[in-house]
Amino acid sequence: MNKKKYFKRIYNNIDKYGFNTTSLLEEKGFTPFGYSTGIYKNFKIPELFISGLLPRLNGDLIHYYVEKYKFKEVPINEKIEGLSDRFPVYFIELDNNNLTEYTLTSIKYYKNAPYKYLQLIFPDLNGYFPFEKEYNYDQEILGDISKLKRD
Template sequence: MPEQYHSKVHENVAKFGFHITYVMEDENGPSFCYSTGLYKSYQIPEVFLSGLPQSLSFSLVADYAKKYKENILKVNKKINSFSEDFEFPVYFIEVEKEKLNDYDYASQHFYGNENYKCVQLIYPDTTGKFPNETGYLYNQEIIGKLIS
């Protein structure tokens, strides 16, 4: 990533408390999105999600930041009304930051040798099924361990 991009990340974290990076789908896998700066600004884990369009991904990351900078994040528990704008259940799973080495370059650069935590937002398909359920229809890349 060019230094100009890293400067923008630092600028957005200083101004808004976090930065959002979105990477388009390619032959190597689905699109993905992640935050940088939430752990430093609000002491909440950075969030990663995959397989959703850019505008929805940005909205979900922003909603996550807004909700959990003032509330306790519960992992491995379904949340039925996570966002006012999107009425579908989600849950968060913990992700070891090392498992994101091929994804969160901006966060790696931003934090350097500092420690930070990460979670992945897990969402259902249009039929309400989650990735660990038979018949799940989406191409969501799972980095952490799914709940049973």
């Protein structure tokens, strides 16, 4: 698909649903990730970045995030139960400068307009989060997890 068709599809999704989800698949030596574009503009909450999950789950989590928090305050650094029925999550703030190699669609969409990103932090398959020594999963953390409120 050429760039023009690609961005036309993205903008159509944003017009129709209020946001688009972009996901990149895992490759050898590369952690998969996904992110939203359009949420900040249309729902007044930060865009969402997710590292280490597959595209379908990224899309589901971004959809649940929009439905739960649109036009509301999003809790930062707090354990969130019930975003999905799979596992609890945290949201951490990100500096857009840390995302320039990841969120190219958002960079093009927002151009010089302000926007913000959060990263969704999830546990490994045994329920451990990245701040716990037992944690064992391929999730690239792009923000500061030292402020997470722990149980």
